Amino acid sequence: xxxxxxxxxxxxxxxxxxxxxxxxxxxxxxxxxxxxxxxxxxxxxxxxxxxxxxxxxxxxxxxxxxxxxxxxxxxxxxxxxxxxxxxxxxxxxxxxxxxxxxxxxxxxxxxxxxxxxxxxxxxxxxxxxxxxxxxxxxxxxxxxxxxxxxxxxxxxxxxxxxxxxxxxxxxxxxxxxxxxxxxxxxxxxxxxxxxxxxxxxxxxxxxxxxxxxxxxxxxxxxxxxxxxxxxxxxxxxxxxxxxxxxxxxxxxxxxxxxxxxxxxxxxxxxxxxxxxxxxxxxxxxxxxxxxxxxxxxxxxxxxxxxxxxxxxxxxxxxxxxxxxxxxxxxxxxxxxxxxxxxxxxxxxxxxxxxxxxxxxxxxxxxxxxxxxxxxxxxxxxxxxxxxxxxxxxxxxxx
Numbered sequence: 037x038x039x040x041x042x043x044x045x046x047x048x049x050x051x052x053x054x055x056x057x058x059x060x061x062x063x064x065x066x067x068x069x070x071x072x073x074x075x076x077x078x079x080x081x082x083x084x085x086x087x088x089x090x091x092x093x094x095x096x097x098x099x100x101x102x103x104x105x106x107x108x109x110x111x112x113x114x115x116x117x118x119x120x121x122x123x124x125x126x127x128x129x130x131x132x133x134x135x136x137x138x139x140x141x142x143x144x145x146x147x148x149x150x151x152x153x154x155x156x157x158x159x160x161x162x163x164x165x166x167x168x169x170x171x172x173x174x175x176x177x178x179x180x181x182x183x184x185x186x187x188x189x190x191x192x193x194x195x196x197x198x199x200x201x202x203x204x205x206x207x208x209x210x211x212x213x214x215x216x217x218x219x220x221x222x223x224x225x226x227x228x229x230x231x232x233x234x235x236x237x238x239x240x241x242x243x244x245x246x247x248x249x250x251x252x253x254x255x256x257x258x259x260x261x262x263x264x265x266x267x268x269x270x271x272x273x274x275x276x277x278x279x280x281x282x283x284x285x286x287x288x289x290x291x292x293x294x295x296x297x298x299x300x301x302x303x304x305x306x307x308x309x310x311x312x313x314x315x316x317x318x319x320x321x322x323x324x325x326x327x328x329x330x331x332x333x334x335x336x337x338x339x340x341x342x343x344x345x346x347x348x349x350x351x352x353x354x355x356x357x358x359x360x361x362x363x364x365x366x367x368x369x370x371x372x373x374x375x376x377x378x379x380x381x382x383x384x385x386x387x388x389x390x391x392x393x394x395x396x397x398x399x400x401x402x403x404x405x406x407x408x409x410x411x412x413x414x415x416x417x418x419x420x421x422x423x424x425x426x427x428x429x430x431x432x433x434x
Contacts, residue, residue: 049089056131096140138183242268243312322361342370352376
């Protein structure tokens with residue numbers, strides 16, 4: 037690349053040497069009517085000055101100074117020294133190489149103040165304002181202005197291309213980050229879903245094994261039930277560790293596997309709790325059809341998480357699940373009394389600690405509210421308020 041640039045600069049310099057020499061000899065510049073030694077010497081100096089364009093990238097201000105100095109020398113030799121008498125006194129004495137020389141200071145990103153100062157001096161020397169001539173001043177200003185204007189245009193274009201390239205690269209990086217975020221969220225969603233579903237079922241198995249251990253008539257059955265209970269607790273521990281590895285982002289709003297209508301699904305949860313020795317009463321008020329499907333699924337998740345927590349942390353407690361369906365909202369409360377038996381520490385330690393937090397995020401997605409904490413009457417209270425209708429993509433297409 038550097039060798040190509042040097043070859044290009046040498047070619048441009050030789051081209052301007054040939055151009056300015058030819059124009060000078062045919063009377064297009066300062067060439068005098070009577071050629072003497074001084075005229076030929078100045079022609080050689082002009083060629084050397086034009087050849088300095090080879091260094092326009094490395095020393096652009098020096099090139100401007102050389103061409104300005106040559107132009108000023110020719111001007112002084114013509115007037116007031118009167119050592120040269122041009123064929124056409126109204127011509128521009130500066131060589132055409134000043135066009136490329138004026139382009140270099142701004143194109144090569146030198147100090148802008150020095151560049152503008154050098155270009156101002158070059159413009160004054162070329163336009164000769166001390167010898168007022170509308171044509172000379174106009175042509176001189178136009179010739180010097182071409183270079184800086186081209187330099188500013190190419191600089192603006194280069195900045196625009198760089199900005200567009202950076203924007204495209206940034207957009208590509210953002211797409212990659214969004215794809216990675218989507219994968220992380222899907223992984224977290226699957227982890228949370230697996231934890232919710234499997235914990236609920238395995239905790240039922242653990243409680244049933246514990247009840248069998250207490251009621252079995254022989255020692256072998258009690259021993260098998262105890263081993264089954266311990267295996268279930270270990271499975272819950274391993275599940276918690278696995279979910280901790282997979283979970284990187286909060287759960288999103290995903291549909292559960294349950295396909296039963298809300299009333300039957302909640303009744304099934306209550307029946308399961310009663311079957312494992314957790315007295316659970318379900319009270320529903322209003323018409324469940326008022327709740328949209330996504331609200332029904334969210335209510336199911338809330339009740340399932342609450343009952344799982346009761347089995348783990350409040351053995352022997354009684355549970356009251358109350359659901360009220362109104363045209364505008366669904367009110368849900370799960371209240372349990374204080375535990376009457378000792379907590380099974382192995383079972384209680386299997387939780388991930390994210391159940392309530394995940395429920396809160398899930399409920400906020402449908403613009404609901406959740407309150408969880410000790411019940412003033414003893415025990416624990418979980419209360420949720422959900423909008424009765426939440427539109428989904430399926431409902432919009434319908």
